[in-house]
Amino acid sequence: MTGRIGGGSSARTSPNGIYPAYRGANQVGLRASNERLALSLIRIHGQLSKAQIAEITGLTKQTASVIVRSLEAEGLLSAGRPVKGKVGQPSVPMSINPEGxxxxxxxxxxxxxxxxxxxxxxxxxxxxxxxxxxxxxxxxxxxxxxxxxxxxxxxxxxxxxxxxxxxxxxxxxxxxxxxxxxxxxxxxxxxxxxxxxxxxxxxxxxxxxxxxxxxxxxxSAELAYGLAGGAPDFLYIFIGHLLDGGIVQHGRLGFSRRDARPGIGRILVPSASGGVAPLGTSVSVDDVGLAPGSRAPDPELRKWIEATSSSISMAVHSASALATFRGIVLDGLMPQWVRAELVREIREKLSAIGASDLAALFVREGTSDRQAxxxxxxxxxxxxxxxxxxxxxxxxxxxxx
Missing domain, CATH: 3.30.420.40 (ATPase, nucleotide binding domain)
Structure with a gap:
């Protein structure tokens, strides 16, 4: 590793300055965190000047200037053409350097x-x-x-x-x-x-x-380059051989590969046998042999969409009792039209539950099929x-x- 930025997980705080809870700190010991904060802001907004970074984060203009100069020197940021304002010096928009x-x-x-x-x-x-x-x-x-x-x-x-x-x-x-x-x-x-x-x-x-x-x-790709980049709190659901995912809060993943970690797959839902089973093992694309080329719906696939959307809606209801999130991003190894149908069914079932907070959730498709x-x-x-x-x-x- 080059040693650039550094700080590891201890340097991580919140991802951007769009939301009031995301504030920077001027202490020297938090420089790595502030560098990450500046990069994250610029990634989300596309480009920002030093003054804009200072305004959004609450950092002093001097601190923001030092951070930006350091990131530019490391080759992580590129300076754009100066933009003349009504008063003062022209502002220079900074953007992420693709070759950084x-x-x-x-x-x-x-x-x-x-x-x-x-x-x-x-x-x-x-x-x-x-x-x-x-x-x-x-x-x-x-x-x-x-x-x-x-x-x-x-x-x-x-x-x-x-x-x-x-x-x-x-x-x-x-x-x-x-x-x-x-x-x-x-x-x-x-x-x-x-x-x-x-x-x-x-x-x-x-x-x-x-x-x-x-x-x-x-x-991670959804947060960095997908539609979820502008959403700080959502429930991410990925359906493959098993169902996996969990809550993202303040732009930070709250789930990992360890089964002992929190995850939506651990929530119990009604099973086909009349008992209960973890959502993660209850839903699988293997159940109906989904393939990227699948197009026309058939009775078995329609039943799968209905059962899957019901199980996911119940799990969302359970998750909402313990955490706050603004929406759901659904993705997985399936044709786009199947994912779109699942999104539509989940949206309708959440509205039918009658809880205003669930009805207000956004439900959208992920972008994994549009990512390399x-x-x-x-x-x-x-x-x-x-x-x-x-x-x-x-x-x-x-x-x-």
């Missing part, structure tokens, strides 16, 4: 992986799909090392210096397959295999490795290293080289 940092993202699925090289503003410089057998760690490692080495060989010297970390997102299907291969029911027991892979990859690449679930990666595969994984270290993000989980399974 590079990240690698690796999404591991059951039979293939997607790897992407991503710049500081989420631009995908290169991406590839890698195929392998079902969950064989040695084969996955060999294929991943080869792809990473090839990508790095095409970087310039300047790009090499800006390459920061690697994010690995583990899909629930490969997690379940590894757990079954170990003769256990719970996916938590399979994480040791992926942690070993991350540690070995860190030694091989001399980069820090961030490891987490697919849902965390997808939510691997981008979400790259966003895990990107958010952790440079932007204000969750301080609940710490670096997501980071393995220092």
């Amino acid at each position: 940092a590079l990240f690698l993202g690796l999404r591991l699925g059951l039979r293939h992986a997607d790897i992407a090289l991503v710049d500081f503003v989420g631009g995908v410089l290169e991406q590839r799909r890698l195929s392998y057998g079902a969950g064989e760690m040695g084969e996955i490692a060999r294929i991943a090392y080869t792809a990473i080495a090839e990508m790095r060989s095409r970087l310039t010297a300047a790009q090499h210096a800006r390459l920061e970390d690697i994010g690995i997102a583990v899909a629930s299907d490969i997690l379940a397959a590894v757990a079954n291969g170990k003769g256990t029911d719970g996916p938590e027991s399979a994480w040791a295999e992926f942690e070993d892979l991350a540690l070995q990859m860190g030694k091989e690449t001399h980069l820090s490795i961030y490891l987490d679930r697919d849902a965390v990666a997808a939510c 595969a691997g981008l979400g994984a790259a966003c895990i270290p990107l958010l952790d290293r440079f932007f204000l993000q969750s301080d609940a989980n710490g670096p997501a399974g980071s393995a220092e080289a």
Whole structure:
């Protein structure tokens, strides 16, 4: 790592100055936090001047100026053309420098992986799909090392210096397959295999490795570059082989890969057998064989949409009893029209419950299908290293080289 910004999870506070609770601090010891705050503000607004940063955060103009100059010197910010005002010196809008940092993202699925090289503003410089057998760690490692080495060989010297970390997102299907291969029911027991892979990859690449679930990666990309960037508090739901997700508050993820952590998948909902079961294991795209090319609805898929929307609506009602959030972002491995139908059904069911706070929630689709595969994984270290993000989980399974 370059050591730029730094501070780790202890430096993380709130993500931007749009909301009154997000305030900066002038103490020298919080400089790293204030640098993250400035970067986060500029990421959300697109560009800001030093004076605007000071006004939004409550920092002094001098402190804001020092922070911006430091970030510009590090190559993380770029200065735009001065804008003349009515009085005083022209203001200079600052924006994120796309070449300021590079990240690698690796999404591991059951039979293939997607790897992407991503710049500081989420631009995908290169991406590839890698195929392998079902969950064989040695084969996955060999294929991943080869792809990473090839990508790095095409970087310039300047790009090499800006390459920061690697994010690995583990899909629930490969997690379940590894757990079954170990003769256990719970996916938590399979994480040791992926942690070993991350540690070995860190030694091989001399980069820090961030490891987490697919849902965390997808939510990270949603916060950084999706529609949720302007929403500080929402419930994120990702449907794949299992249902995963949790609450995002003040722009910070409140869930992680550890099963003991809070997550919407742990909420109990009525099961088909008449009892109750965790939402996470009650909903799966595998139940109806959803595929990206699926189009026309059929009776089984319609029943699945109805049952899934009912279970999710009940879980949302339960979650709202303990936490405040303004809406729901629904995403997952399904065709866009299926996701749109789920959103519509959830919106109607929440309104039918009769609670004004639930009826007022926004319910919108996520953007994972419009994002390059691997981008979400790259966003895990990107958010952790440079932007204000969750301080609940710490670096997501980071393995220092």
